[in-house]
Ligand SMILES: CC(=O)N[C@H]1[C@H]([C@H](O)[C@H](O)CO)O[C@](OP(=O)(O)OC[C@H]2O[C@@H](n3ccc(N)nc3=O)[C@H](O)[C@@H]2O)(C(=O)O)C[C@@H]1O
């Protein structure tokens with residue numbers, strides 16, 4: 001049994017202590033020492049806790065997990081003009097008169113002057129472009145045009161989609177934007193099967209688009225060099241193919257309907273580079289910095305849609321050298337060595353969009 005005992009210290013001070021009934025009485029200075037070391041222990045514990053709290057707050061910035069859980073089977077509430085409000089916050093004020101896709105009339109009747117060369121403008125590539133625009137279309141399908149409120153999801157190619165079971169959720173959006181050669185066949189459970197739009201360039205075109213896309217999918221060419229226009233023209237008009245000038249062999253036979261092809265307005269590449277990443281438009285270096293196709297697609301979606309959600313974005317940390325970057329193949333960050341992308345800068349840009357609520361994320365970031 002414990003009992004509380006009051007002892008008289010020299011000088012008349014009364015100190016509170018406790019002891020076991022059977023234990024011999026401890027001298028007051030010994031008890032004083034024990035109580036002092038208890039305080040020290042408590043102070044150390046408090047300091048340790050404070051350091052832990054500070055550490056987790058500082059790490060929070062790196063592991064900001066701005067998840068969004070849509071209600072399964074329910075369409076997302078959509079507020080008309082919501083994304084547009086965010087656009088001025090992110091991109092500042094500029095003329096919104098820009099079409100999404102390039103049109104023949106702007107290069108045939110009037111020669112729309114462009115300040116920049118590809119990929120930020122069409123300067124110097126007008127003649128090739130003219131031939132491409134003569135055999136492709138620029139319209140936005142009526143099914144999208146007629147929507148009062150456009151709910152869009154941009155599906156990145158990141159590994160975070162693997163085993164995500166997001167397929168059904170992704171299929172519910174009005175507009176599903178996919179990138180490059182990212183497959184759906186065999187991955188439907190995680191990434192869905194609907195593809196409204198696919199952004200690609202010759203080197204990233206899927207060799208079998210009929211398997212991976214829907215008959216009405218818009219195949220949106222993002223041109224980086226004049227040869228990219230040459231490639232699409234030679235495919236669609238069945239002209240002699242040129243093999244040189246590509247950093248990776250693009251398909252030489254490509255089974256698509258020319259009505260599905262669109263040419264992305266390089267304006268969206270320019271604002272993604274300039275406003276989101278502060279990249280210089282003119283770069284003298286051998287490896288030119290440019291936005292990833294994913295960041296470009298988010299930029300486009302923010303202008304085209306009323307609600308923008310993203311999934312499958314986010315690269316591994318630089319030290320995770322063996323971590324796969326894609327949901328459909330094993331390749332690592334090393335493969336991006338010469339890509340000219342600054343993935344940390346892009347992560348900051350996406351974080352900012354998440355923080356201000358311009359986009360919501362279905363996977364973690
Ligand atoms: C080797 C190489 O050049 N790889 C580039 C590949 C490659 O050309 C194509 O996959 C070929 O089909 O393309 C890129 O991108 P990629 O095709 O890998 O991915 C498409 C977009 O998804 C986002 N992403 C991807 C992986 C990941 N772990 N996190 C992500 O956020 C990015 O926004 C990315 O843009 C590209 O076009 O941007 C960027 C890559 O650098």
Ligand SMILES: CO[C@@H]1[C@H](O)[C@@H](O)[C@H](O[C@H]2[C@H](O)[C@@H](NC(C)=O)[C@H](OCc3ccccc3)O[C@@H]2CO)O[C@@H]1CO
Pocket residue numbers: 201203224246247286287290291292293338339340
């Ligand atoms: C959105 O960019 C696309 C992809 O994400 C990039 O990885 C890819 O980068 C390639 C780059 O465009 C090539 N540069 C030229 C001028 O063709 C580069 O070529 C090899 C190289 C390497 C080092 C120095 C100069 C040239 O290869 C990059 C891929 O490794 O560009 C895509 C758009 O085309």
